[in-house]
Amino acid sequence: xxxxxxLPAPAGTGRTLRPDRCVVEPSLRFLRFPLARARFTATxxxxxxxxxxxxxxxxxxxxxxxxxxxxxxxxxxxxxxxxFTSGEFVVEGRRVRIDxxxxxxxxxxxxxxxxxxxxxxxxxxxxxxxxPRRAPWYVRRVHVEIxxxxxx
Numbered sequence: 001x002x003x004x005x006x007l008p009a010p011a012g013t014g015r016t017l018r019p020d021r022c023v024v025e026p027s028l029r030f031l032r033f034p035l036a037r038a039r040f041t042a043t044x045x046x047x048x049x050x051x052x053x054x055x056x057x058x059x060x061x062x063x064x065x066x067x068x069x070x071x072x073x074x075x076x077x078x079x080x081x082x083x084f085t086s087g088e089f090v091v092e093g094r095r096v097r098i099d100x101x102x103x104x105x106x107x108x109x110x111x112x113x114x115x116x117x118x119x120x121x122x123x124x125x126x127x128x129x130x131x132p133r134r135a136p137w138y139v140r141r142v143h144v145e146i147x148x149x150x151x152x
């Protein structure tokens with residue numbers, strides 16, 4: 001055991017994701033009603049709300065659960081891990097706006113930070129993943145909603 005393992009972490013170092021308290025749910029909608037939904041399992045994540053806020057979430061692609069369930073077999077698994085990285089993270093009180101990238105596509109999320117206790121904080125946000133460039137006409141926008149608990 002090294003000397004630094006027993007030292008407490010500094011207050012502004014950030015928070016780590018709790019994998020059992022994480023929901024990342026993309027959905028396809030028609031007239032505001034969801035036609036198909038999926039849920040991803042997060043394997044790692046980090047939230048820092050200090051002077052320079054940042055967010056990083058790593059999603060396990062093969063763990064996707066879909067509704068209706070046969071859709072799982074239609075999803076391609078090109079990559080095993082999908083990462084969301086924030087480029088710009090704006091915190092105004094409890095309101096949050098996150099401009100980031102999921103893979104190579106831009107995603108803008110807006111939502112709230114809700115404190116659970118002195119150790120935990122919940123990030124709830126939603127946004128729309130736009131269609132990829134030069135996509136076929138039948139490809140739709142994907143609505144994304146996240147609720148993630150981060151602990152110190």
